[in-house]
Amino acid sequence: MFRLIITRVFLGFATLFAVTLLIFAATEILPGDVASAVLGQGATPDTLAAFRIELGLDRPAYVRYLEWLTNALQGDLGVAMTNKREVLDTITPRLYNTLFLAGYAAAIAVPIAIILGITAAINEGKWIDRAANIVTLGAISVPEFFIAYILILVFATNLGWFPSLSTVYSDMGFWQKIHVVALPALTLTMLVMAHMLRMTRASVLAIMSQPYIEMAFLKGLPRKRVILHHALPNAAAPIISVVALNLAYLIVGVVVIEVVFVYPGVGQYMVDGVSKRDLPVIQACALVFGSAFVLLNTIADILAILLNPRLRHPR
Amino acid sequence: MAIQNSFKNPPLSAKIGMVTLSVFIFFAIFAPVIAPYGEAESIGKTWASPSSEFLLGTDNIGRDMLSRIMFGARMTLGVATACTLLSFLIGITMGLLAAVAGKILDQILSRFVDLMLSIPILVFALMILSMFGSSLFTLIITIGVLDSFRVFRLARSVAVNIVVTEFVEVARLRGEGLWWIMTREVLPNALPPMIAEFGLRFCFNFLFVAGLSFLGLGIQPPFADWGGMVRENGRAIAFGIPAPLWPAIAIGLTTISVNMIVDWILSLNARPSGASAEM
């Protein structure tokens, strides 16, 4: 088992490395020429050539990649093209904000989704299960900005409980921040919770149809014991992967939500970078999102290995 | 709990889904004929309230909301359908190939897809669209290809289970070629379980396109599309005007409809879980 985990960690690093290659390839090699992409079609050949040299595009791609990678590893993410500021200086506080928002949403969504998911599964076909099914189906069917606008309309415009724009400053107090960020966090929560609940329900149901659960009922055990003692220990591993998968999903969901609420996070920074074609910014943000994604997936796999009884007690 | 399902007699939810979806498809096809106003015709005040003249009010530059939603259906549904078709074409071909053509190709394709899926698809799409610009063509290719990785995974796992069955072995032992095995033995058995997935991938792509348009990186003006309409009218919400909600509702209704149909298709094959009798 120990070897499996080591292998998985190693694989995680390998993936991370491949992700950097991919980001670089997608942004610098695929389009053929960044310079014309950035300057647009109106650029004269002279300005293009000058810009290419400025960007270092006259050198071979692998040299540029190695340079970019070593710099990134040392914490140097380059300088933003548009405002000439160090990307790292901008991205660090924004990363903190994004993590704050994601953590906020996760703290609410994870426990509720797991408990409700299990409850729905063990009450399969009853009203609570059906209600959960309808509500979550609705939540995963509507776009994230729809939920956001509804929440704004109700809680900001009509009730006035929370601000409709989530502007945060670094010197804001913790509780004040919790209040200001409430609406985006709630939007994210609903989104992730719905997915997580449905997947948790599905994995518990898969366990409930196993012959050993039937055996537990035939042993005359009460329902509560069958669920807590026989079903849940086996459902833990799939539920953990469900949670990790959805936390990864949360990272993506954050992008749109940040734009809706004008929240100063990495997602908004990236969308900004994309609309201005600011290459170093896009690369840095993609790197941040990609790493978070790889990290979560690796953790999920390791937890699944740790929780699998067959691997925990080898023959 | 014994709800009887059959192919001929869908449950109410699936019927509602089918009707709603048909209405939107009808809008998409006949928008120029049935829309009360033109797609880009500015005929009223900014954000006029719903009235007999403008059933859903007007948008940020005074265009009729209902007409825009009808025209928007073409782009939004059309692009999402095109993306999903493309992604299934690529995903199923590659998935079957990986399952049938042997371990080496399977390893290469699977590891490549693992890698592509290790970056969030939205981040990937943002990178590519920022470099290529969001023409309709790039948009469809980008989303179609990115989504095909997920289709590949499913198609491969379905096909792998079929490839190990004896009837495929019989074909191999007979000396049949790769093409026969892929198209005649595996494909007909792989498609039925993929039908429901088509609906789910459509929903995903549909929401994805809407999301990109909302970010200003999807379908570009002057074409009306629902995600872009939400973006254009977003500011109205702060004044308590529901303008951006109309296109958002259209998006939601479409996905809910497809999901309800998918649920029904899935339930056709599903059996109640073993312990359900005891619950």
Next chain:
Amino acid sequence: MTAPILKIQNLRIENLVGDVLVDNASLSLMRGKVLGLIGESGAGKSTIGLAAMSYARGGCKITGGHVEIDGVVIQDLSAEGRAKFRGRRIAYVAQSAAASFNPAHTLMDQVCEMPVHHCVRSRIEAQAWAVDMFRLLELPDPANFGARYPHQVSGGQLQRAMAIMAISANPDIVVFDEPTTALDVTTQLEVLVLIKNLIRDYNIAALYITHDLAVVAQIADHIMVLRQGKIVELETTQSILNSPKKTYTKELVADRQTSDVFREIILKDDQEVILDAANITAHYGDFKVLKDVSITVAKGETVAIVGESGSGKTSLARVIVGLTKLTSGDLTFLGKKLSPSLKHRSRNDLRKIQLIYQQPDVALNPRHTVGDIIGRPIKFYFNRTADEVRKRTLELLEQVGLPADYYYRKSTALSGGQKQRICIARALAAEPTLIICDEPTSALDQLVADEILKLLQQLQDELNISYLVITHDLGIVRRIAHRTAVLLNGELVASGATSTIFKPPFHPYTEILLQSVPELRENWLDELSARRAI
């Protein structure tokens, strides 16, 4: 006369769609007696077994009749009330022990769960009792056996642990649902003896569910024969075996008896050897599945390869058809060397060796029609016109005893036996010299299997085809094989004419194998265990 401990009256069970699975079944069981439930798949025997515990599997419902345990009608009780009966008064032993033990808990935890929960024993007492039982049932290292997890022990050991678990709360009744079906013959015998002793020593009333008449004859006082959810006959074991009244029962008994009887098959001499597999060694990963095995098959003869699971008999078949690569050895077919790899074999070589599988369900593409399935080899190998293909296909359908209008049907609409006939027709379509039959009848019900064997023999007489039959069932071997090879752990332990193989002097393993096949006599098991004990 005391009252029966279990009484089932006019039981009716339906599934979700309203199909009747069990119709008007009644039985009563006295303390300490064993009732055998026998029938083919779909006969409703497991459904009745579970209904005795007032339990119905997903979607099924008890819609009529009632179940009484010790005078209490248990389906009238609340869920809690029923739970008090389950495990405590009536316990269950499932067919697949591997799936029925929870992978997340140790065996000891699962064995002790019932007595502790039903307050029959304290945890400490239960553990001590379990260790005693582990010892009694000859499980390895009894003191520490319970500390293991289900996936850490073998199938036979798990099945014994499940029997121990079933009686851990001193139940009055135990339902045994095919407890030995998933095991090899030699293991089946051991488990059967232990179950029989448990029932006797603990004075348990038992419902013993199986599809094998010979197995149930060893253990049951009464036998209930079921077919399609209805009771055919319910009599004492003796009268079922010796004087069955109903036609179906007569057929079952007669068929089982013919497979007990040794049939002398005259060895064909002077026939040309068509397949010569010499010194075959093969690996599965690093594991050696075949060790220097040699067999030959002559024209028009049937050669059986016999062995238990893991003996390498299926690997041998796969080596011959080219699906598994041999590590060393030679294959000669019709005087020419046969390439070990499928890819390098000529179309003609492929055509002349055909394969018939154990599971006809998965051997036929569910999306193709019967006509497509049988017609394809004709088109593929002989390149005939569409009309010729159709004509030949219809001939083949007739040859395997199926009506012509099956041509347009999908195979999914057919029964198991009919599907196997289609598989045979497909093999014949290639006009082969050798057909390899991999357990051709073990997925079929007893009487259907018998017809398939007859068909195979009849086709051999007509067409002079050779068969290589892979099987674990000595009954089949004795009925159809001219020559037999016995495999054990990848090695050939005996081979020769079937009549000599099964006559003394035996190879020791052949003798064990032969003895382990249940015979259709009431006292076979007792005699055998008495003989072995000496």
